[in-house]
Amino acid sequence: MAKVFIYPATSLILSDLVARFGHEPLGSALSIREHVQTPGFDSPPIQMTSEDPQKGLKWAAVEVPSGIRGRMALYGPLVEEAEAAIIIDEPDLAFGCMGCARTNELLVFMLREKEMPKLELRYPASKEEGVTFVAKIKQFLKELEVKE
Amino acid sequence: MSAKEQPVRIAQITCGAEYSGIQNEITSAAETVGAKMFYPDVALKDVKRAYKDFGLPVKSPDLKLAIARAQAIVEGRIEADGIFIASCFRCAEAAIVRNELRRYIVENSKIPVVSYSFNERTGASTLLTRLEALSTIAKRRALMAREVQVGTTMGVDSGSSTTKCIIMQDNEIIGTGWRPTTDVLKSADDVVSLALTESGLKLSDIDAIGTTGYGRFLVGKHIKADLIQEELTVNSKGAVYLANAQKGFATVIDIGGMDNKAISVKDGMPGSFTMGGICAGASGRFLEMTSKRLGVDITELGALSMESEGGENVPMNSYCIVFGTQSLVNALAAGYKPADVAAAACHSVAQQVYEQQLQEVDIKEPVIMVGGSSLIQGLVRAMGRMLNTEVVVPHHAQYIGAVGGALISSGFVDKKVKEA
Numbered sequence: 001m002a003k004v005f006i007y008p009a010t011s012l013i014l015s016d017l018v019a020r021f022g023h024e025p026l027g028s029a030l031s032i033r034e035h036v037q038t039p040g041f042d043s044p045p046i047q048m049t050s051e052d053p054q055k056g057l058k059w060a061a062v063e064v065p066s067g068i069r070g071r072m073a074l075y076g077p078l079v080e081e082a083e084a085a086i087i088i089d090e091p092d093l094a095f096g097c098m099g100c101a102r103t104n105e106l107l108v109f110m111l112r113e114k115e116m117p118k119l120e121l122r123y124p125a126s127k128e129e130g131v132t133f134v135a136k137i138k139q140f141l142k143e144l145e146v147k148e
Numbered sequence: 149m150s151a152k153e154q155p156v157r158i159a160q161i162t163c164g165a166e167y168s169g170i171q172n173e174i175t176s177a178a179e180t181v182g183a184k185m186f187y188p189d190v191a192l193k194d195v196k197r198a199y200k201d202f203g204l205p206v207k208s209p210d211l212k213l214a215i216a217r218a219q220a221i222v223e224g225r226i227e228a229d230g231i232f233i234a235s236c237f238r239c240a241e242a243a244i245v246r247n248e249l250r251r252y253i254v255e256n257s258k259i260p261v262v263s264y265s266f267n268e269r270t271g272a273s274t275l276l277t278r279l280e281a282l283s284t285i286a287k288r289r290a291l292m293a294r295e296v297q298v299g300t301t302m303g304v305d306s307g308s309s310t311t312k313c314i315i316m317q318d319n320e321i322i323g324t325g326w327r328p329t330t331d332v333l334k335s336a337d338d339v340v341s342l343a344l345t346e347s348g349l350k351l352s353d354i355d356a357i358g359t360t361g362y363g364r365f366l367v368g369k370h371i372k373a374d375l376i377q378e379e380l381t382v383n384s385k386g387a388v389y390l391a392n393a394q395k396g397f398a399t400v401i402d403i404g405g406m407d408n409k410a411i412s413v414k415d416g417m418p419g420s421f422t423m424g425g426i427c428a429g430a431s432g433r434f435l436e437m438t439s440k441r442l443g444v445d446i447t448e449l450g451a452l453s454m455e456s457e458g459g460e461n462v463p464m465n466s467y468c469i470v471f472g473t474q475s476l477v478n479a480l481a482a483g484y485k486p487a488d489v490a491a492a493a494c495h496s497v498a499q500q501v502y503e504q505q506l507q508e509v510d511i512k513e514p515v516i517m518v519g520g521s522s523l524i525q526g527l528v529r530a531m532g533r534m535l536n537t538e539v540v541v542p543h544h545a546q547y548i549g550a551v552g553g554a555l556i557s558s559g560f561v562d563k564k565v566k567e568a
Contacts, residue, residue: 044175049169050169050170050268052167053169053267054268065164065236066236066266068167068236068239070168070169071167093212099164099210099213100208102241
C-alpha cells in the first residue's frame, strides 16, 4: 500500500479510486479531519487558527498571503509523507475544487519536484477521454502495487 | 424573537479567511455588535454563470465563488443587511476582485459594504468597528436619517489622540470642549465640564448623550449615554450635517491620530467605507511627529506648510513612521526649509491616504475633510491637489464625532418626550 497524494486534494472521485486499489489517498479529507477532530479549541468551520499560517512558513515565505500559508500547513505535511502522486491538470470545479490558484501552483510544483512515482493527466473533455483517464489511473495504481 | 430583534445579517464574501485562522475573529466581532455572519449559498451552476457574466477572468475558484455570491445578493436571490468583502493581504488577484465586487455592489444595490484585507494577526478588535458600522447602518437607519438636531444633546468623541465634547441646542452648537486623551475617563470628564461651562448648562439639562471614538464604550457607560456608536457612521453623519451636504453624494475623509477613514455617503447615509492605516506614517500621528521635529506646535504646522509651494520636491516617504522620520531628518540635514519639509509631510500623508484608502471608495464631490488634521491647511491643500477638487472643511471640523453624536442622539429626545 502506497501513500498517494491526490491533486485536486478535494477530489472524492480520485480519493475513492486510490482507496479501491488498496492505497492510502492523501488529500483534504485527511488533513481537515485531523483539524476538526482536534479537541481543545473551537474555530469553525475547519478549526484552523492563526498558528496554522505560521506553520505554513515552512513551505512559503512570510510575504506570501496568510491564506496560502494556512493551506500549506494542511497540505505541506501530506506532500512530505507522499510516496506517489496523481495530478489532474485544469480539473472541472465539480471534480474537486481547491480555492486558491496560487496555493495550487505551489502544491503542483512541490509534487513535480519530489522524486516519487507520479501520474499527471489532463482533465477529460469527453466520455471517451474519461474512459482512458480512468484506465490510466487504474494502471498507475496497479503498477504501484508491483513496485512495492 | 420578534422580527425587530432579529440580528443584522451580514453576508461574508471572503477568500482565505478560514485558512488564515481568523474566521472565529470575524464571527465573534459580528456577534459583539449584534450581527450574524452568513455565507451566501450558491449552486455550482450559479458560480459558472456568474463568473462568465461578470467577465473578470480570475483563476482562484474561491474568487469565482465570491463573484457568484455577490451576484446572488445584488440580483435579490439572497437577502443581506450588509456585506463584508475580505481577502488575504498581499494577494493581488484577490485585491482586484475585492475592489471590483465592492464597486459592483455599490453601483447595483443599496446594501452597505465594507472591504478589508487581512492576515493571520487580524483580530476581532480590528474588525469590530467595521462590522459595527455595517450593523449600525442596517439597524439604525431611522436614527441615521436625522437631519436636524432637536432638544439639548451632547456628543462625546473619545479619540486615540484627543477627546472632544459638543453640546447642541435646537440645531445650534452652544458648547465645546477639547483635550488631549490621557486617562480616558478623566479626559472625557474634563471636556464635558468645559462644554457645560461654555454653554452655561448643567449635566441634568442634557436630554440625550451620544458617545463615539475608541473609548466610546467606557465613556458611554460612565456618562450613561443613550447612544454608543462607532466613529465611521457618526463622523460621516456629522460631516454631511456641518457641510450642509445631506442630500446627494459626498465623500468624507477623516485622517485620525491612529487610523484613517474614507466614507462614501449618499443622502446622508454611509454606503461603503474603508478604515485603515497600515502604519502610523499614513495618519495624523506622523504630522505630530513632524511638528515636534520642526519645533512648532501642531496648530502652527498648517500655517507653516502654506508658506511653501507644496514640498513635492522634498524626498519624503511616510509609509512607515520610522522611515518617515528618517526622511524628515535627512531633508532638514540636506538644507530644505522647514516650510517645505512641513508641506512635504502633508503631501506624503495625503499620498498614503490616497493610495491606501481612497482606492477603496468611490470619490464623489463634495469631498469633506474632518477631524483635527483637517485644520492643517497644507494637508487639505495636498489632498485637494491629489483629488483635483476643492476640499470642503466645515466649521467645527475637529469636533466632528462629537457633533455627529449630539445630532444622532437627539433621536432619543423625541422618544423620551413620548415616553414622558
